[in-house]
Amino acid sequence: MEYKIANRIAGVQGSIIRELFKLAADPNMIAFGGGNPSPDTFPTEEIARITAEVLEKNPSSVLQYGLSEGYPPLRETMKKHLAKVEHLSFDKNELFILSGGQQCADLVTKVLVNEGDVVLVEEPSFVGCLNTFRSYGAKLVGIPMQPDGMDLDALEAALRENKNVRLLYIITSFQNPTGFTTSAEKRRKIYELAQKYDICIFEDNPYGELRFAGEHLDPIKALDTDGRVLYAGSFSKTMAPAFRLGFLVFDQALVSRMTVAKQCTDVHSTTLFQYICNEYMTKCDYDGHIEKTRALYRHKCDLMLSEMEKQFAPGVRFNRPEGGLFVMAFLPDGMDSYPFVAEGIKRGVACVPGIAFAADESGTHNGFRMNYSSPADDKIVKGVEILGKLTHEWLSR
Amino acid sequence: MEYKIANRIAGVQGSIIRELFKLAADPNMIAFGGGNPSPDTFPTEEIARITAEVLEKNPSSVLQYGLSEGYPPLRETMKKHLAKVEHLSFDKNELFILSGGQQCADLVTKVLVNEGDVVLVEEPSFVGCLNTFRSYGAKLVGIPMQPDGMDLDALEAALRENKNVRLLYIITSFQNPTGFTTSAEKRRKIYELAQKYDICIFEDNPYGELRFAGEHLDPIKALDTDGRVLYAGSFSKTMAPAFRLGFLVFDQALVSRMTVAKQCTDVHSTTLFQYICNEYMTKCDYDGHIEKTRALYRHKCDLMLSEMEKQFAPGVRFNRPEGGLFVMAFLPDGMDSYPFVAEGIKRGVACVPGIAFAADESGTHNGFRMNYSSPADDKIVKGVEILGKLTHEWLSR
Numbered sequence: 001m002e003y004k005i006a007n008r009i010a011g012v013q014g015s016i017i018r019e020l021f022k023l024a025a026d027p028n029m030i031a032f033g034g035g036n037p038s039p040d041t042f043p044t045e046e047i048a049r050i051t052a053e054v055l056e057k058n059p060s061s062v063l064q065y066g067l068s069e070g071y072p073p074l075r076e077t078m079k080k081h082l083a084k085v086e087h088l089s090f091d092k093n094e095l096f097i098l099s100g101g102q103q104c105a106d107l108v109t110k111v112l113v114n115e116g117d118v119v120l121v122e123e124p125s126f127v128g129c130l131n132t133f134r135s136y137g138a139k140l141v142g143i144p145m146q147p148d149g150m151d152l153d154a155l156e157a158a159l160r161e162n163k164n165v166r167l168l169y170i171i172t173s174f175q176n177p178t179g180f181t182t183s184a185e186k187r188r189k190i191y192e193l194a195q196k197y198d199i200c201i202f203e204d205n206p207y208g209e210l211r212f213a214g215e216h217l218d219p220i221k222a223l224d225t226d227g228r229v230l231y232a233g234s235f236s237k238t239m240a241p242a243f244r245l246g247f248l249v250f251d252q253a254l255v256s257r258m259t260v261a262k263q264c265t266d267v268h269s270t271t272l273f274q275y276i277c278n279e280y281m282t283k284c285d286y287d288g289h290i291e292k293t294r295a296l297y298r299h300k301c302d303l304m305l306s307e308m309e310k311q312f313a314p315g316v317r318f319n320r321p322e323g324g325l326f327v328m329a330f331l332p333d334g335m336d337s338y339p340f341v342a343e344g345i346k347r348g349v350a351c352v353p354g355i356a357f358a359a360d361e362s363g364t365h366n367g368f369r370m371n372y373s374s375p376a377d378d379k380i381v382k383g384v385e386i387l388g389k390l391t392h393e394w395l396s397r
Numbered sequence: 398m399e400y401k402i403a404n405r406i407a408g409v410q411g412s413i414i415r416e417l418f419k420l421a422a423d424p425n426m427i428a429f430g431g432g433n434p435s436p437d438t439f440p441t442e443e444i445a446r447i448t449a450e451v452l453e454k455n456p457s458s459v460l461q462y463g464l465s466e467g468y469p470p471l472r473e474t475m476k477k478h479l480a481k482v483e484h485l486s487f488d489k490n491e492l493f494i495l496s497g498g499q500q501c502a503d504l505v506t507k508v509l510v511n512e513g514d515v516v517l518v519e520e521p522s523f524v525g526c527l528n529t530f531r532s533y534g535a536k537l538v539g540i541p542m543q544p545d546g547m548d549l550d551a552l553e554a555a556l557r558e559n560k561n562v563r564l565l566y567i568i569t570s571f572q573n574p575t576g577f578t579t580s581a582e583k584r585r586k587i588y589e590l591a592q593k594y595d596i597c598i599f600e601d602n603p604y605g606e607l608r609f610a611g612e613h614l615d616p617i618k619a620l621d622t623d624g625r626v627l628y629a630g631s632f633s634k635t636m637a638p639a640f641r642l643g644f645l646v647f648d649q650a651l652v653s654r655m656t657v658a659k660q661c662t663d664v665h666s667t668t669l670f671q672y673i674c675n676e677y678m679t680k681c682d683y684d685g686h687i688e689k690t691r692a693l694y695r696h697k698c699d700l701m702l703s704e705m706e707k708q709f710a711p712g713v714r715f716n717r718p719e720g721g722l723f724v725m726a727f728l729p730d731g732m733d734s735y736p737f738v739a740e741g742i743k744r745g746v747a748c749v750p751g752i753a754f755a756a757d758e759s760g761t762h763n764g765f766r767m768n769y770s771s772p773a774d775d776k777i778v779k780g781v782e783i784l785g786k787l788t789h790e791w792l793s794r
């Protein structure tokens with residue numbers, strides 16, 4: 001049979017880096033290419049205890065069909081938590097529990113973006129969400145990233161030049177893949193531009209709780225008086241990725257649309273894990289848990305950066321992330337990182353080339369993403385040593 | 398802010414029955430309107446034991462990010478199981494574990510249906526999937542259901558008259574909402590028509606394991622030599638709904654498209670529950686468990702039907718389901734069931750009017766759906782008594 005693939009999906013490439021990663025599947029490979037949180041951060045004992053208790057006392061409460069909007073006590077807990085730590089207001093906002101940050105992107109796009117609409121994205125940006133936008137037939141326009149957030153001149157030019165911009169996608173803190181954080185100043189200006197051109201912002205903050213340096217910055221959603229910001233977070237890095245839980249904050253006017261979109265997609269998210277998150281956040285030492293997670297990533301990030309400073313050729317630039325899981329290193333301007341990364345994999349270290357995170361995958365990119373949350377300390381040292389040697393060879397060719 | 402809602406979602410009504418069900422939220426209401434499996438069927442003890450064991454021995458295997466295609470051992474287990482019980486072949490087919498039967502519908506539509514394409518559906522049919530098709534901008538064309546499956550003349554007429562039919566949606570066994578099962582003869586003919594007009598079939602079989610009367614019938618997928626049938630099943634009625642797990646069987650040629658669609662949507666489904674399903678199916682008495690579930694529903698269905706035979710006015714028709722969770726009763730032809738159901742709710746019994754399951758929600762329908770899996774036995778007796786009295790009044794007006 002000749003399948004007629006829907007246009008929306010025919011336009012999504014299988015990841016450009018898939019072929020590269022077949023090479024990286026070697027179990028001896030030093031893996032800087034992934035994006036997994038450290039399993040040392042999972043609160044396993046409490047997960048086991050809470051699960052055993054609820055399955056003993058009230059099993060059908062976590063096994064029967066649940067509500068599309070999410071488990072009500074967790075929704076309330078998260079509202080209080082986000083009001084406290086991110087200064088979000090719930091006077092006019094609502095919060096749903098969804099199946100991970102990825103589904104937040106999926107439903108926001110489903111509800112707000114028509115085929116052919118433009119979504120503005122940081123360039124580079126998280127490929128998982130870029131592919132979500134593509135899978136609804138959106139046209140992506142990339143706005144170059146700078147260490148303090150996207151280039152505002154380029155942003156305004158894109159807003160002026162594209163008539164059907166529907167959404168701006170931004171990861172405000174410890175961005176994936178760059179590790180950059182948008183400054184408070186740029187957050188304000190980006191919101192003002194969204195007002196001026198009357199577009200919505202999809203603010204993705206999966207790493208928000210993982211700040212291990214610098215000062216807290218309120219998300220753009222905290223500035224939002226119009227209801228034009230949809231704010232997503234995730235339990236993947238604070239509890240466990242396989243819970244497949246995230247949360248979306250949005251104006252109450254969108255509640256019925258979001259409910260319908262969720263019902264059409266997977267009915268509801270798993271109740272047991274929502275119950276565990278709520279019990280853990282209300283009855284265990286959640287703050288202490290997050291502090292321990294931050295300390296671990298602070299240590300791992302410091303280790304990777306200090307080794308990079310020692311080992312990398314001076315022509316390779318990188319910034320110091322203040323949180324999250326990633327740092328991006330940049331080869332000199334105009335140099336393509338793809339063959340560099342391919343050679344690194346041959347020598348036993350896997351990174352991700354920047355082109356994988358581009359709005360336009362047909363170009364080249366000089367950055368490569370390195371993950372420090374997942375590899376063991378000795379692997380971080382060894383991997384940076386190998387890459388460092390390669391940078392010296394590569395830049396002196 | 399004035400939101401511009403995407404066309405695809407603007408076209409999906411919030412459920413026509415939502416207003417009706419606000420009335421039905423009274424906790425004293427006898428609930429024939431839901432679709433929940435009986436919590437007595439959940440294998441709670443084994444779920445608790447298997448969970449405790451894996452969280453003790455290998456926690457990160459079920460808490461870390463998993464594969465988009467599903468947990469490999471469960472995929473293999475399900476292939477063997479479906480080869481045995483449904484006579485499916487996996488020579489050219491693949492099986493993914495997805496987030497419930499609902500997500501199977503979501504991804505099939507995402508991959509195969511363009512905006513404006515026609516999806517043929519049984520009329521009435523499961524509103525959750527009808528809304529999924531609508532949420533991708535598909536045009537629905539209803540094919541009237543008969544007790545042995547859809548009207549084949551109407552099906553062929555619809556195939557002839559609509560040039561851009563992409564998909565036929567069918568629940569072959571114990572259909573929701575009618576409880577009807579498509580005969581072996583009609584299964585063959587429907588497949589032949591799909592070949593003749595070169596369309597795909599999305600065969601949904603969430604109740605397949607719940608046959609409590611009559612003889613097994615192979616699904617249409619077992620006849621599929623061309624790879625034109627995509628076959629979905631669910632763990633919601635065999636294990637627990639809140640696992641949010643289902644499975645999709647489809648031709649290997651679609652693997653990369655389905656993988657991308659899953660990645661864009663929610664990355665992967667929960668690993669712990671996939672692990673539990675696999676352990677339960679391979680190491681516990683799964684066959685005995687299913688036999689007990691069937692016995693329970695056989696009893697509840699028999700009870701509801703025998704009470705309906707005693708209590709309902711002779712002008713109300715209904716058939717004897719051979720499995721599943723639902724029976725549909727039909728008022729005399731041309732009579733609208735909506736005001737009947739509304740009056741039933743006033744008297745303390747909630748059903749779902751047939752119009753909620755229609756391709757065209759603007760018409761009327763004479764059927765109403767009753768669920769027997771969830772209410773307690775005494776509620777079944779009492780609820781049918783109340784409805785029975787109402788049928789006598791209603792038909793003699």
